[in-house]
């Protein structure tokens with residue numbers, strides 16, 4: 391729901407924006423986690439949110455999902471927005487003999503066909519009757535993506551989906567997400583703490599360290615000599631790209647932009 395009144399709701403509904411965060415600030419006690427953060431998510435566009443541990447990425451995702459409210463600024467959401475969320479961690483009770491099919495049904499009760507189609511789309515239809523607790527990290531990730539897709543989301547939010555997956559698995563996942571975007575036209579918000587390697591088809595990269603440090607588009611891995619050496623001349627990982635940061639400031643350890651007595655920036659540079 392939009393917080394900006396009728397006029398703003400109408401304006402946003404017309405332009406199709408899924409979620410718009412305007413100058414959001416949020417603090418836990420004295421600890422400022424987000425400071426004047428703005429972000430716009432559009433249908434059919436992939437946004438990658440990167441930043442070091444503790445930068446506020448998951449907190450910003452919670453604002454986008456409507457699970458938290460900013461102390462300052464506002465968050466507008468398209469009326470009736472359907473969101474599919476793939477969490478960073480999921481606790482599955484090891485003692486429960488839960489099958490993949492049952493696991494999906496619990497999230498979205500409905501026809502078997504829909505669950506089969508969702509698993510088919512993420513390339514793991516063969517796992518439908520398997521126990522969730524026996525799945526590998528990469529298999530679980532695809533099941534979680536199928537679960538998010540069952541909601542037929544306008545916006546897919548994935549928190550660190552590449553965590554615990556090797557580079558080839560990350561490349562395959564990003565390829566799959568590109569297909570999902572092309573087929574469904576949904577917007578995608580991807581969260582990652584990898585400051586350099588991002589999904590090649592990302593439309594905008596936003597680097598967060600409590601505030602937005604910089605944003606832009608990634609460059610193909612094949613154009614970066616370091617990754618060229620790693621992946622070979624053909625750029626064997628077509629779905630990965632390099633993001634080059636463009637900061638005009640450094641950070642001290644609290645994440646605050648830092649200037650020395652002479653007006654020069656100093657502190658911990660995180661790119």
Ligand SMILES: Nc1ncnc2c1ncn2[C@@H]1O[C@H](COP(=O)(O)OP(=O)(O)OP(=O)(O)O)[C@@H](O)[C@H]1O
Pocket residue numbers: 418423441442443444445446447448449450583
């Ligand atoms: N409910 C809470 N109460 C107090 N502090 C919190 C709460 N949630 C998050 N924080 C703090 O806010 C900061 C940002 O956390 P957040 O999880 O948003 O960062 P992140 O960028 O997603 O980090 P990571 O990459 O490690 O997952 C951290 O210092 C965290 O300890």
